Amino acid sequence: MTELFLHQQWLIWLTLLPLGAAVAAFLAPQQARWIGLATALLLPVCALAGILSVTLTHADPITAGGWPTPLGIELRRDGLALVMLAVTALVGFIISCYALGYFPVHDRHYDKVRYFWPLWLFLWGSCNALFVSGDLFNLYVTLELVTLSSVALIALEGGKQALAAALRYLFIGLLGSLSYLLGVGLLYGSYATVDIALLGEMISATRLNHAAMALMVAGLVLKSALFPLHFWLPQAHTMAPAPVSAALSALVVKAAYVILLRLWFEVFPALDTFAVGHLLGLLGSIAIVWGSLMALRQERLKLLIAYSTVAQIGYLYLVFPLAQPETMAAAWTGGVLLMMTHACGKSAMFMVAGTIHHTAGSDRLSRLAGAGGPVGVLAVVFTLAATTIIGLPPSGGFFAKWIFINAALVTGQWWYLPIILSGTLLAAAYIARVLGWAFLDVKRSSYPVIPWVMKWPPLVLSVIALLFGLIAYEPIQIALIGAPVHGSIMVEMTP
């Protein structure tokens, strides 16, 4: 029985199930909510089963359709794929619960309800497919699927600003992926393969390969909104409905970053990455300071959270300069940890912003005055989620930053220390600004009743984000299965 359970091809179901359910939800819009909820319940089970089957057994590699590898497509089952699938399943489940309340059955805007579920399930399935893809061309196709469903989800509101944000995101997304695809073409021209593992063995430092690297990195940087290519992100993430903003910030931005992480540690090590790594680190540092400063200046909660995402993406890009030979494992682990914890915290924050918008009629910070009273639970959820954005212990954000600081000191790159510290201070400032409004003692007459699914599910993510540092050992052990890095995570300094 156990054998049968463990040897199921769970990872394939993680892609097939949401894609099938998306088609079903599109064909039967009346049942879309229940199809969506059933899928959201099944996917975490599949993800858990998939992780168990990989960690407990040494099952054969999964190849789609049973074709042998050079021709067929082998699914990646390494630690990075597993933890990203798990985070996606968790965040996706909570977003689905929240969306049940956010898009009520008897809505004036029936179209929104009708199209949200198929598009969201498409997005979820494409993200899962991306995380288990092991070759450059499949990564391109899945990245395009992710972008296409995100564009449609951003346009869901139907207003002219939402349309403009969606269209701009579409152009940016296409520009990024075409640049990436051209890089893939150049690599295929030299080595006649697009398999990441095979390329990593064969690649050498030629000029053409460096051009390919530049094109691919540029495309992925554009898609994951690193400063100064972040200009599309605040509009896109703000114009979308709250559950969509949560998914975009938690998962979609990470999708492009995961590809870059795979390329950087598995394909590019043979190339001369010194300058590119430090350039990415510099842009990441500017993103941290600039994003935090912009967040501090915003008058609208959703824009504030979106700029905070810009800053957090900056931290993710510190991985590349910090990944020197002795701190390879440290930087990689810090990046993966930050991705996981940021996904939980940021999606909870966007959902709270949506609930506040729903109750107060606007997400202007001034409308938050007095929100600490009747809808106090929202302020609590927001604060708990924000601990990981600021990097307070024992959140996962704290440990990720700790690992980064350790790596920066060991490799003698002390200038990242003030950047990380100032980012932390600025984050504390913009979060405190929100809370300052929420706890103003203002008598508010009446609030509409909030459905419980819009209050309590985000709290789960907040608590996980807060306590992630304490339970981080197991996820990191899983993430390190088959990881391209070796060595210790906390490196001792020698004076």
Next chain:
Amino acid sequence: MTTPLLYAGGGILLFSIGLHALLIRRHLLRKILAINIMGSGVFMVFIAIGARGTDAVGDPVTQVMVLTGIVVSLCFTAVAIALTIRMHNLTNCTTFATDEESSLD
């Protein structure tokens, strides 16, 4: 200069022309066309790479990739045109409005 190299160079040229137009043209339809030209450039590079071998048929893998790419680019073009038409109906305007920040409510 061999023929495949000529085609690859042409592809890169198309990519650059499209990129230029995407960045400076304001009309949305022109931007959509520009993206399509960029895509064609990338596909031409792929075809040129596949045609480098000695056999007359060429590399089927690059042709399959280009077919997939064409499908993806077709979907994106369809969505982009649908969004543009919707935007034109709403705002009577075919460019990105410059005063987007003004009325967010």
